[in-house]
Amino acid sequence: MGAPRLHAYLRNEHPEIRSFLLDFDHRMYFFYHDYDYAWYNMCNNHFFDQAQHLQFEKFLKCEPNDKLLIFTDPPFGCRTEPIAGTLRQLTREYNKINKLPHTPLPIFWIFPYFSEHYIQQEMPHLHMCDYKVNYTNHKEYTDVGDKSRKLGSPVRVFTNIPLEVLHLPVEEAYKYCVQCERYTALENRHCNKCGKCPSKNGSTYRHCELCGCCVKPNYVHCKNCRRCTQAEEHNCEMYQANQRCWICQEKGHTEMNCEEWLNYCGASRLVYGQNDKVITCLICRKKGHNERNCKQRSKYLEEVTFMGVTELKFK
Structure with missing residues (x-):
């Protein structure tokens, strides 16, 4: 959903994996057939072509041993509420077509780490993975090039798949945390006091004794606010x-x-x-x-x- 490059990659490199692209870019109409593409608005779950919608329903019809996953890469300007609503509707449609009780579909939602709160407000079962997603066509969302962020891409993977089963590549600066029993970023050090690997933005957090939690390394503690925060232009009120x-x-x-x-x-x-x-x-x-x-x-x-x-x- 909104991931044409992934769809093209799967078609060309892994033809054994069936993929169906839902995308708002109607130009895809000239490259794909109705059985693997639909002109679609992910913000309101709207199909512009009813024939394509019927083909998508056929795609959702699965055999008992088939496994289906939703991968979505929405524009970062989208609000999380409509995207979450669409994901819920697609899940209900899948269950209805296959005559299943409520069965959640595995989801990979690509979005910036600072939207975690908004995503979990709508879909609390989605958790953020430490994996940093790089974009070749967005210089600010990569760790390569002159304009890249010092802390790497801020884009992460949110998923309802248990993080313990996701194996992140060690050669790309990820490690296995024995205490958390999952893979985390190399700079994300485990805090024994918090009982977790706390970093979210790509830096190594430090534990603040006055906050009782881990905070970003550049934060300073404000006793009046009883919080660690940025020192610049801080206004307590x-x-x-x-x-x-x-x-x-x-x-x-x-x-x-x-x-x-x-x-x-x-x-x-x-x-x-x-x-x-x-x-x-x-x-x-x-x-x-x-x-x-x-x-x-x-x-x-x-x-x-x-x-x-x-x-x-x-x-």
């Missing part, structure tokens, strides 16, 4: 207005200004040492972790997560 509280999970304030927690536990629970060198959790009052990772959250908070949306209430 504006920054906090865009943050999500680590206690109530609501956007617009930090833990120190959480009215719900203040009303629930009183002002004494919001006091912490400004000169401390290690973070103090406002929930359990213990040092070394933040409120998101507090093991006593369930003592005070009842959290229910469904389809990526968490509902929270105080007990």
Whole structure:
């Protein structure tokens, strides 16, 4: 879906793999037949040619041993909501044609790492793989050339396939993390305190004791905001207005200004040492972790997560 070069590669190099291209570029009409191409808008799941749609439905009809995968490379300017909606509709269509119960289709969604939050809001079962996708026709999305990014391409693969089964090439600067039990980028060092390989942007993150989590190496800690952030043009009021509280999970304030927690536990629970060198959790009052990772959250908070949306209430 939106990946004509991959479609051409599979046709030429791996003819044993059947591929069907859904693409908005109607010029593909002159290169492919209706049985392997459809003029298509991925933002609203619209087929411009009904005959091509019928051919696509035939393609979706699978034998018991067949395996089908959706690979999509949408324009980065697209919002994630319509793309996610289309992926859900295609999955339902596949299940209907093959008379299956709800069976998720494997998905590879190519998108920048900084869109992870938006993708997981719509499709929480998709997780970001460390693999960096290079584009030969986009200089800013590659690690080759004079205008390439220092940290490599920001484009990643989001998938619902377990990351443990994806083997990334060691010769391309990837390694196997024994603790995470999956392949990660070479610069993505495992943090024993966070219990994961935290890097997302291609740099080596460092663990901030005052945040209780790993942060980008160029970030500095702001004690007023209780966060690590960029030092340049930092405005505490504006920054906090865009943050999500680590206690109530609501956007617009930090833990120190959480009215719900203040009303629930009183002002004494919001006091912490400004000169401390290690973070103090406002929930359990213990040092070394933040409120998101507090093991006593369930003592005070009842959290229910469904389809990526968490509902929270105080007990």
